[in-house]
Amino acid sequence: MVKTWSAILLGTIINVNCLAQFSPPGLGEANTASWFAIGMKQHLNETKTVTSATHLGLGRISNPDAYNPFEKSSIYVVNEEVTHQFRKNWKYSAALSYRWQNKYKDTPPYDLDTPNARQELRIYSRFSYLNSLNKMDYSFSYRPELRFFYDPDFSAATKNTQFRSRFRAKAAFNLNALETHKISTTAEAMFSTTRTNSWSTFEYQEIRFCLYYSITFPKQKLTFNLGYMNDLIGKDSITDVHYFAFDIMINHPFSI
Template sequence: MNLRRASFFFLCILGKQAFAQISPPGLGKAHTADWVAFGVRQDLDSLKRWQSMSYIGLGRISNPTDYNPFDKSAILVLNQEFYYRFHKHWQSSFALSYRRQNEYFDSYPYERENPAFEQEFRFYSRFSYVLETRRFKFIPTFRQEFRKFYTPTFAREAENFQLRSRVRLQLSINLDAAKTHQIILSSEQLFSASKLYAPSQWEKLAYRESRFVGYYSFAPKSLPFIFDLGYMANRLGTTSPIYVHYAALDVIWKNPLSHHKMAKRTRIGNLE
């Protein structure tokens, strides 16, 4: 294994071939929510087998009694993920994420809890099968997460850590030959088990929620950006489920380092 490949492997152990959109995180009980994210996607080798995806995202939620998705600040997300396409049909990824999520009481006037927010560090990996034609791309994905929770002062939470498994089916539909316009649909089911501090015990592994997502993606050839506008229905619970409705917008900057190098070579060429 050469030094360059070993370096990439080391980075992966610390930390999307990224998917086209940055889907909203679950924000708990509310009527409506909104999610805005900005990401940077960079190819790390000439064969495009290795890829980095970094993003920052912000989410807001409504009160349980109204439908204003901008009412309350809900979450800040910082995420770094590395992808490796190791086969024509297979890809994997490794990621590290930090999340700061605000906590509110469920009863009127829905003020902040004390402590006002929870911190989370998350490590996860994905394994995906990619089946692609000119018109369609179908990607089943299994994602395994380790979630560690802290108070605002980094003291331990009642929930020590959580193991969560996610199964997603995603379909991308190209609306034109140049793949400038896409429709992206997905369904994801989440299962988890938590280790508690007091009493020191495990909650059993169980189904917790589902997420149904639809996106319109626009990637103009004249710009190094992808613009995504979407909707997510988050189904929480089993016997008496509730639905939270999300509006989502994200912008992804493609290969900024490559564009910088190209611009630099152009300037040097003009000087010569």
């Protein structure tokens, strides 16, 4: 299994300089899930090397014994990320994210648990190497993040803090000369340590594979993204979750 994941990760060699989708967040152990987001990218300087990306998103999940990805609400996300491309092939970013995720019991009829939700404040950065080859744009990135978890009343959750490292490869293939139609794919492996009374061992947790089709309308400054994500959670006993995603990106609506 590890050899298969490694082959896929290396085979996809993957990111794109201006890719405009908001990949689904992990929603835990479920059969299927759905994700919708709307966001905006905007250059913040005249050289177009500093960019803001803001999005609002919501996710839904199936019950454990069913496969309806719209069965019940799961997560609400507000995310802001500012990116600086300081060299032709290098960029970094800093971001802040707030998330509210409902918690359900794992026994029928799968009602809301107690507490019924978890709040999360996430701070992260991203360091990326970008390049291209013929019609393919690609890159590798590393994303360290700190996650702080709270109960609905803002008291600290039992598992209250997590440090996670995400290693991602991503590629986009242009399907036409105007580069308005793209196919993109990603592979992202995650390692983390979580604190309850003390910190757990830093170890592998999951890997996610995405496949997206994107179409951009330059005059309208809009990009529509339709995608699929496969989330493989765990090492020995693996949970396989299937996501269906759609998002809308508003591209640089304000002149600099």
